[in-house]
Amino acid sequence: MSRRCGGVFRREDIISGLDAKIRVKFEVAKTDVTLVIYNWEDTGALGYTPEGEVNVQYLCDSTAVQDGACGEGDIGRFIVRSNATLTAPVVTARLAFASDPTVRVPLTFSYDVNVTGYYCVYAMSTTDDFDEAGEQFQALAWFKNPYGEIPGVEYHKLPFYGIMSVLYLAVGMVWMGLSLWHWREILPIQNFLSLVIFFIMLENSFTYGFYDYYNNHGSPSNFLLVLVVVLSAGRNTVSLFILLIVSLGFGVVKPTLGSTMQRCIGLAWVHFVFGNLYIAGQMVSRDVNLFNFLVFVLPIALAMTVFYIWTFSALAQTIQTLELRRQVHKLSMYRALYRLLIAGMVGLGVFLACMSIAFRGHTEEAWMARNWKIRWLWTEGFLNVLYALIFWSVLFLWRPTANNSRYGLLLPTSPEGALDDDDYEAGDVGVGMTTAQKRDVGAKGRGATEEDGEEDVLAWAEKNLGGAPSNGGHDNGESVDDDAAILDDDVEAQLIRDEQVKLR
Numbered sequence: 001m002s003r004r005c006g007g008v009f010r011r012e013d014i015i016s017g018l019d020a021k022i023r024v025k026f027e028v029a030k031t032d033v034t035l036v037i038y039n040w041e042d043t044g045a046l047g048y049t050p051e052g053e054v055n056v057q058y059l060c061d062s063t064a065v066q067d068g069a070c071g072e073g074d075i076g077r078f079i080v081r082s083n084a085t086l087t088a089p090v091v092t093a094r095l096a097f098a099s100d101p102t103v104r105v106p107l108t109f110s111y112d113v114n115v116t117g118y119y120c121v122y123a124m125s126t127t128d129d130f131d132e133a134g135e136q137f138q139a140l141a142w143f144k145n146p147y148g149e150i151p152g153v154e155y156h157k158l159p160f161y162g163i164m165s166v167l168y169l170a171v172g173m174v175w176m177g178l179s180l181w182h183w184r185e186i187l188p189i190q191n192f193l194s195l196v197i198f199f200i201m202l203e204n205s206f207t208y209g210f211y212d213y214y215n216n217h218g219s220p221s222n223f224l225l226v227l228v229v230v231l232s233a234g235r236n237t238v239s240l241f242i243l244l245i246v247s248l249g250f251g252v253v254k255p256t257l258g259s260t261m262q263r264c265i266g267l268a269w270v271h272f273v274f275g276n277l278y279i280a281g282q283m284v285s286r287d288v289n290l291f292n293f294l295v296f297v298l299p300i301a302l303a304m305t306v307f308y309i310w311t312f313s314a315l316a317q318t319i320q321t322l323e324l325r326r327q328v329h330k331l332s333m334y335r336a337l338y339r340l341l342i343a344g345m346v347g348l349g350v351f352l353a354c355m356s357i358a359f360r361g362h363t364e365e366a367w368m369a370r371n372w373k374i375r376w377l378w379t380e381g382f383l384n385v386l387y388a389l390i391f392w393s394v395l396f397l398w399r400p401t402a403n404n405s406r407y408g409l410l411l412p413t414s415p416e417g418a419l420d421d422d423d424y425e426a427g428d429v430g431v432g433m434t435t436a437q438k439r440d441v442g443a444k445g446r447g448a449t450e451e452d453g454e455e456d457v458l459a460w461a462e463k464n465l466g467g468a469p470s471n472g473g474h475d476n477g478e479s480v481d482d483d484a485a486i487l488d489d490d491v492e493a494q495l496i497r498d499e500q501v502k503l504r
Contacts, residue, residue: 005040005120005365006143007152007372008113011470017146020113026120029097030136031104034059034077038113040369047083048054059126062142076126080099094126097137119143124155149210149218153372158215160381161208164388168201175399182400189251190400192242199238199393203231226426233275239391240307241268246337247315252330253322267306273298274327305500312341336397351382 010359011017022037038046048060048069057063060070060079060268070079076094093110096103113119121141145152175197179186210224246262257264279301322331355378361367369376 002124002139002378003119005143005369006141007118007154008116008143009147009152010114010116013116016148020110020146022113022119022121023142024109024111024139025142026095026097026105026107026109026137026139028136028138029095029107032098033095033123033137033139034076034078034092034126035091035095035109035121035123036080036090037109037119037121039086039088039115039175040120040365041087042084042090043120045081045086045090047079048081059124080120088113088117089120113251118372136396148215150215153368153375154211156373156376157380158208158211160376160384161204161211164384165201165204165208167388168197168204171395172197172201175233175395175493178400182402185270185319185402186400187251187398189242189246190398191399192245192251193395196238196391196422197395199231200235203228203235206231208421229279230276233272233279236275237268237272240271240304240311241265243341243394244307244311244314247311247318249314249318249321253318267310271300271303273308274303308345315341333397336502337394340390340393340397344386346385348463353385454483 008020008022011020024035026033048058049056049068050063050067057069058078060074060077062075064070064079065072065075069081070077074092077092080090080092095107095109097107109245111119123135123137123139143152145155147155147158150158163429175194179190179441180195199488207228210221210228213224214220243266244267245257245261246252247265248257248259248260250255257321260360278297306447318335319331319338322334358371358378359367362371437488
């Protein structure tokens with residue numbers, strides 16, 4: 001006995017589609033076989049329950065003929081109730097491979113699909129000694145959809161990733177245009193975001209290519225599959241990494257993260273490795289057991305938890321720092337980012353709650369029969385759309401503009417908060433500045449004598465970029481208090497403690 005089910009679209013549902021068919025090819029048969037092809041919605045029309053019995057009888061025999069469930073010419077076939085209302089035609093056949101020498105293998109049986117639905121192919125031996133001969137036939141079933149070879153349950157991913165590739169390309173072109181137009185004002189963090197855009201465009205393009213190859217050839221490409229897995233894990237890791245360093249204030253509040261950057265990179269690598277391990281585990285085995293949970297699920301869950309906790313903690317600390325410095329423009333941007341992330345977490349929570357409800361009984365055939373056309377939304381669609389909305393919102397917040405200088409680093413000085421040369425390396429001068437600010441620093445620096453060296457460049461930067469008073473005299477419109485020096489993590493923490501003591 002053998003059964004296989006799958007979703008099939010009718011020709012009219014697909015633009016420029018071909019005829020939809022189900023083909024069953026018998027390659028080995030040492031026994032008579034009975035076959036039925038039917039729409040799952042018509043399952044109740046198959047078989048009948050003999051009087052005084054509990055179990056449903058599916059094959060027509062002499063008893064069923066006496067009971068009027070089928071005719072004598074139907075003996076050996078599946079019983080289809082004559083009074084049933086059918087969604088699609090039910091086709092039955094008795095293939096006498098053992099009893100009729102004219103019926104030979106290989107033999108192909110074809111069924112035309114005119115109604116979109118979830119169809120099943122059911123074949124079983126009609127030999128009395130089922131245990132001995134029941135497995136003595138082999139058959140392959142093809143569900144030929146009008147668009148190509150990819151299974152119906154996967155079909156919507158093909159146009160979805162095609163559309164997402166075009167949308168990301170459009171976003172990338174707009175971002176590139178803004179970057180070229182405001183190239184003098186580009187911040188380092190915007191260069192990072194440009195890299196992420198390119199990475200995501202690459203990932204969506206290869207994902208579309210994977211499903212397109214699958215649709216054209218009837219089987220997935222192992223090379224493309226591995227590439228898509230690595231790119232997907234990389235996309236998630238790079239996104240979380242950029243979000244973390246932005247939350248830590250890199251390039252906007254601090255010129256460098258110091259040793260913290262190494263910890264961020266280390267966490268990103270850990271997440272990338274565990275992400276690939278998780279996806280590989282999903283490909284190898286979908287069984288829910290303790291081993292799979294401990295080896296594949298738990299590591300990536302812990303890595304993501306660390307990312308989220310660290311990101312929100314860093315974002316809260318950065319907002320506190322900007323409040324102490326009274327830098328209103330940067331503060332408004334970081335508050336908007338915080339609200340955006342909270343909205344994303346709420347959206348993810350709602351999605352997971354809805355998914356847990358929608359996937360109740362997903363191991364049952366009835367669930368797949370009713371949800372085969374929308375299953376992709378739960379497994380990939382909604383999450384990719386949510387990610388895209390959040391990412392595009394981040395790009396909108398951090399887009400290149402003519403006023404980027406208000407978000408770039410300043411190097412203010414004050415009697416109490418000025419930095420010594422040892423507080424940061426000479427190479428940090430200009431980190432986080434806009435291109436125009438770097439050019440000005442370089443021009444003034446080249447005017448100094450060689451004997452003055454890097455110390456004079458640094459002194460000029462402190463004097464010219466940070467010497468404005470705190471009453472709104474900055475060109476970028478920021479309100480920066482006298483103690484708002486640009487610091488690395490350790491000095492920054494001490495500054496916050498000092499400012500809190502002053503406020504008391």
